[in-house]
Amino acid sequence: GESVGLHLPTLSVQEGDNSIINCAYSNSASDYFIWYKQESGKGPQFIIDIRSNMDKRQGQRVTVLLNKTVKHLSLQIAATQPGDSAVYFCAILTGGGNKLTFGTGTQLKVEL
Amino acid sequence: EAQVTQNPRYLITVTGKKLTVTCSQNMNHEYMSWYRQDPGLGLRQIYYSMNVEVTDKGDVPEGYKVSRKEKRNFPLILESPSPNQTSLYFCASSPLGGSGANVLTFGAGSRLTVL
Numbered sequence: 001g002e003s004v005g006l007h008l009p010t011l012s013v014q015e016g017d018n019s020i021i022n023c024a025y026s027n028s029a030s031d032y033f034i035w036y037k038q039e040s041g042k043g044p045q046f047i048i049d050i051r052s053n054m055d056k057r058q059g060q061r062v063t064v065l066l067n068k069t070v071k072h073l074s075l076q077i078a079a080t081q082p083g084d085s086a087v088y089f090c091a092i093l094t095g096g097g098n099k100l101t102f103g104t105g106t107q108l109k110v111e112l
Numbered sequence: 113e114a115q116v117t118q119n120p121r122y123l124i125t126v127t128g129k130k131l132t133v134t135c136s137q138n139m140n141h142e143y144m145s146w147y148r149q150d151p152g153l154g155l156r157q158i159y160y161s162m163n164v165e166v167t168d169k170g171d172v173p174e175g176y177k178v179s180r181k182e183k184r185n186f187p188l189i190l191e192s193p194s195p196n197q198t199s200l201y202f203c204a205s206s207p208l209g210g211s212g213a214n215v216l217t218f219g220a221g222s223r224l225t226v227l
Contacts, residue, residue: 009152032214043116043202043218044155089154093214099170100216102147104154 003027004092004103012109019077021106023090028071032093034100035064035075039086047075047088077108085110114139116219118203124225125193133188133222135203142208144186145170145216146178148199155202161186162208193226200224 003026013019021035031052036044050057050064050073057064063076073090087107091100116137125131137144145160147170157170161180175197177189186205190197200223204216 004154034215041221043204043220044216045218046215049215091216099157099160100214102155104152 004090004101008106009104010107010109012111013080014111015082016079019075019080019084019108021075021077021088021108023073023075023103025071025073025090025092027092027094028068030071030092030094033064033066033073034091034093035062036089036091036102037084037086038089038105044089080108080110082110082112084108114217116203116205116217118201118219118222120222121220122223124227126227127194128192131190131193131224133190133201133203133224135186135188135219136184137186137203137205137217138184139205139207139217140183141205141217142183144180144203144205146176146186146188147202147204148172149202149221150199158188158201190224193224195226198224198226 034049035047037047038044048059048062048064050066055066061078065074087105089105090103093100119134142163146158147155149155156172158176159178161167164183167178200221202221203219206216207213
């Protein structure tokens with residue numbers, strides 16, 4: 001099966017700095033990766049995704065990087081804002097199935 | 113508005129008293145799933161459904177039942193709740209094909225406490 005781990009349970013950054021949230025996975029057959037953001041009291045919301053045939057994908061202020069060699073995924077948030085404070089989860093799909101395996105989450109705290 | 117709706121949002125109950133958490137989606141999604149979220153453990157899948165009358169166990173199905181009689185609804189049933197089922201529960205749905213496949217839309221969550 002798949003196991004997914006996040007490197008840090010909590011990350012504190014200053015407003016305006018860039019944030020990097022990391023995720024490691026175990027199964028080299030993993031082929032689809034998603035980042036979710038969960039604000040306090042809400043369900044997780046989709047941020048950005050990437051397929052295994054890519055190594056980088058950019059959205060608005062967010063970039064996902066995929067390193068299949070070391071089985072590592074990261075989410076970069078540029079110019080972090082107070083509204084970015086949330087728990088961030090990576091989720092990984094393996095083998096063409098429909099089961100997403102979630103990491104344990106990183107709490108991002110933005111300091112003013 | 114496209115959404116997944118769960119009810120109740122908060123519930124306190126006692127051990128052994130059967131309860132149902134309802135889930136409904138208005139996006140015509142084939143795939144629906146239930147997760148529980150516990151501190152330090154992230155989101156763990158309880159049950160999922162690929163379509164009407166098709167359900168399957170996730171990683172932590174013990175103590176739970178589900179049904180999928182209609183495409184839009186996917187209720188979670190706790191026949192005899194126990195304190196270790198105290199948790200935050202999320203229902204989610206996604207299309208199975210096309211753009212957006214596998215991108216789950218989550219409900220707002222149902223916080224359940226079993227005394």
